[in-house]
Amino acid sequence: MQIDLHQPILDKNDKLAAELRARFDEHHVYVVDLLASPGSGKTSTILATIDALRDEFNIAVIEGDIASSVDAEKIKAQGIPAVQINTGGACHLESAMLKRAVDVLDLERLDLIIIENVGNLVCPTDFYLGENAKVMILSVPEGHDKPLKYPGVFQASQAVILNKYDTLPVFDFDEEAFRSAVYQLNPQAPIFPVAATKGEGVQAWAEWLAARIRAV
């Protein structure tokens, strides 16, 4: 006999995620779940996004990592509430983990929660956390062929941030091939070229996000 626990686990996760979403909606908090490989620049992108949006919106960050709290420390250093979730080995966040982090945030005074998922282009894709949108980051050094190899995350994302765009001259990255491959998988998703550590290109991405925060 084979027991398939994948579907029951997802069902349980999705039920709790729907409850979280109801809480977010009730408090008019927009939630974005950020997916990317290790080292693609999730935290730098979040810091740049905070810079662009903090005058208009109250922001909190939930940091998912296997171990360590280095990312949450970087966010807190900017005066932004940050909750670190250590998954203790798990390769993605689930809504039960997220709930514990959300419970310590003051939703009443927040406009935006950015979730930094575990660095992983595969597993987080399947897990709904009650977010309004999943957004992914690919960084130029990772290569233009990633949509062919990890199609699921490109299909699940409402927008694609192409980070470390300033290193384009250093790498053999075919931007046209990349854009075409993303379009095949997800024709609606805009692609935002960004150099997060330099703040370049952040404006277009921040405006896309701001329009959605204002609408909830």
Added chain:
Amino acid sequence: MQIDLHQPILDKNDKLAAELRARFDEHHVYVVDLLASPGSGKTSTILATIDALRDEFNIAVIEGDIASSVDAEKIKAQGIPAVQINTGGACHLESAMLKRAVDVLDLERLDLIIIENVGNLVCPTDFYLGENAKVMILSVPEGHDKPLKYPGVFQASQAVILNKYDTLPVFDFDEEAFRSAVYQLNPQAPIFPVAATKGEGVQAWAEWLAARIRAV
């Protein structure tokens, strides 16, 4: 009631992996399981390794990907046998998948099998495939803090390849902090700085590997 299927799945995987390992040993084939993030340069490193070792050893490559066969095509273009495993969504290789690939290889005439695992710093760490060694690649653009965030893969690896080493001037990568963090987790593992696409630094890594191939 909670059913923990993690351990039974690992037990079943390990049993089959041990059978594979017996076959590898019988035929004096050395097997290395290569772990890394998406886009860290696994395939380029494999191509550079093939270049360095093909005069002395007969090599085959097993490519693990969620989807696509672009990597296997690149290997085959070099005249090296390559078998593509598409995991169909799974975030790591398991020994049952590997067995199907090994079954189509002629072990009698091989000295080395390189397994390119799915791009993922988390999940493949737990799965023994019958390999002689797991080796990991971290690329400079991913950042020196990765040992803190993904300690498991650094502990499971017998050697660490630091790829895209030629891009060190472009990124804020603290090599001393990286080496120190790796040493804390795994004092035995050598670190090989490599620029795979340029063939730089490959010799030291190739010699480490060659010594192990000759010993089986």
